[in-house]
Amino acid sequence: MADTVKNRFTGGAGYAPLTEQSIGGFLESSSQVSNVLGGRSQDWSVREVGDGNLNLVFIVKGPTGGVCLKQALPYVRLVGESWPLPIDRAHFEHEALKAEAAVVPNLVPEIYFFDKIRAAIVMELLEPHIILRKGLIQGIRYPKLADDIATFAAQTLFSTSDLALPAGRKRDQQSMFSLNIELCRITEELVFTDPYRVAELSRWTKPQLDDIAAEFRVDAHLKIAVQELKWMFLSRGEALLHGDLHTGSIMVTSEQTRVIDPEFAFYGPMGFDLGAFMANLLLSYYSQEGHATPDDDRKDYRRWLLDTLETFWRSFESKFLELWRIPRTGDAFVPGLFEDEGGRRALEAYRFTFVARLLQDSIGFAGAKIARRILGLAHVEDMESIGDSDCRARCERRALNLARQLMLGRNSITSIAAVRQLAETCGEGDL
Ligand code: SR1
Ligand code: MG
Numbered sequence: 400m401a402d403t404v405k406n407r408f409t410g411g412a413g414y415a416p417l418t419e420q421s422i423g424g425f426l427e428s429s430s431q432v433s434n435v436l437g438g439r440s441q442d443w444s445v446r447e448v449g450d451g452n453l454n455l456v457f458i459v460k461g462p463t464g465g466v467c468l469k470q471a472l473p474y475v476r477l478v479g480e481s482w483p484l485p486i487d488r489a490h491f492e493h494e495a496l497k498a499e500a501a502v503v504p505n506l507v508p509e510i511y512f513f514d515k516i517r518a519a520i521v522m523e524l525l526e527p528h529i530i531l532r533k534g535l536i537q538g539i540r541y542p543k544l545a546d547d548i549a550t551f552a553a554q555t556l557f558s559t560s561d562l563a564l565p566a567g568r569k570r571d572q573q574s575m576f577s578l579n580i581e582l583c584r585i586t587e588e589l590v591f592t593d594p595y596r597v598a599e600l601s602r603w604t605k606p607q608l609d610d611i612a613a614e615f616r617v618d619a620h621l622k623i624a625v626q627e628l629k630w631m632f633l634s635r636g637e638a639l640l641h642g643d644l645h646t647g648s649i650m651v652t653s654e655q656t657r658v659i660d661p662e663f664a665f666y667g668p669m670g671f672d673l674g675a676f677m678a679n680l681l682l683s684y685y686s687q688e689g690h691a692t693p694d695d696d697r698k699d700y701r702r703w704l705l706d707t708l709e710t711f712w713r714s715f716e717s718k719f720l721e722l723w724r725i726p727r728t729g730d731a732f733v734p735g736l737f738e739d740e741g742g743r744r745a746l747e748a749y750r751f752t753f754v755a756r757l758l759q760d761s762i763g764f765a766g767a768k769i770a771r772r773i774l775g776l777a778h779v780e781d782m783e784s785i786g787d788s789d790c791r792a793r794c795e796r797r798a799l800n801l802a803r804q805l806m807l808g809r810n811s812i813t814s815i816a817a818v819r820q821l822a823e824t825c826g827e828g829d830l
Contacts, residue, residue, distance in 0.1 A: 595616055
């Protein structure tokens with residue numbers, strides 16, 4: 400392996416995974432971080448708390464404050480050293496966080512320090528925030544969630560697209576993020592390919608879901624539908640995506656929302672981010688039977704999840720259209736071409752066509768993102784924490800049935816209300 404490629408994977412001289420012992424000395428080299436923490440390294444407490452699939456995550460606390468440090472490991476943590484993964488994903492994450500902070504500073508963590516050699520990002524400690532997925536499992540309502548994620552998506556997708564950026568700047572950005580190759584490859588294989596073939600790392604609730612897993616592997620129409628989505632993912636660089644916008648990438652309190660972890664960022668189809676968030680609300684929706692208690696059957700909560708799905712889409716749509724209507728600098732849909740009354744009307748009508756197509760893309764991607772969490776390698780705690788495997792399988796089967804319908808039928812779904820109705824139908828009874 401040439402040295403530059405090798406360094407992308409394992410780091411050059413100077414890279415080593417940080418430990419609870421070595422982290423103090425490293426953080427002391429940043430005056431900004433030292434100022435946040437106060438005191439000296441001997442006064443700081445350090446805890447490794449990473450429970451994600453890829454990285455080390457440390458919480459460091461000092462006399463005057465705390466920080467969170469995320470460091471890329473040269474392999475997939477979930478699988479082990481047999482699956483090498485480039486540590487330069489930290490660079491793409493840092494670049495994406497900067498692009499997001501430029502338009503939604505209140506919805507992302509503040510970055511204090513980035514060390515490219517150590518592939519480490521030191522950021523604001525989000526406290527008392529919790530991971531949204533864990534809040535949804537507990538049945539907690541988040542009144543601002545739908546609108547905040549709609550703002551995040553509308554602003555980040557619009558501002559990085561050809562609607563907002565001059566073509567040269569957009570190409571420049573797109574070319575930089577196009578090197579996030581291995582992280583995109585994870586999505587290409589785990590989301591769009593492995594659930595539809597015999598794959599060594601795939602798993603599902605056995606034996607209960609063996610039949611539906613086999614159906615997914617032989618259904619040619621479904622495989623065409625998912626390959627069409629993969630084609631879009633591979634070839635349509637519409638905007639800078641977060642790339643992994645699930646409910647584990649969002650931290651919340653009842654008043655605040657922060658989107659974290661954009662290491663999968665690249666230029667792709669806008670619907671991929673929108674569909675990821677929708678898919679994870681729907682996974683939560685179908686998991687609720689497994690979290691019901693004698694005091695709370697979670698029926699109202701399930702309704703709240705679908706309300707959140709609907710509000711999210713409606714709010715996204717109106718924010719995106721609003722951004723498109725104000726004066727802008729992008730090279731697509733040049734405003735000067737539509738200045739007369741007829742032109743203005745035609746462009747406004749086209750904007751609605753555009754967001755209607757975006758909904759259909761998002762619905763398809765949502766289906767793919769649901770299926771991969773049940774039939775692929777990486778599952779979600781919403782389902783995994785259901786101890787009774789028959790109950791878990793029932794929840795998962797309903798979700799898979801919806802996923803299949805979303806992928807196959809996306810082009811005939813014309814409203815978010817129709818998605819809700821379909822979700823409710825698939826959630827009824829034993830399928
Ligand atoms: C091998 S990584 C598995 C998954 O974890 C991340 O959160 C992404 O969703 C990825 O697909
Ligand atoms: Mg992540």
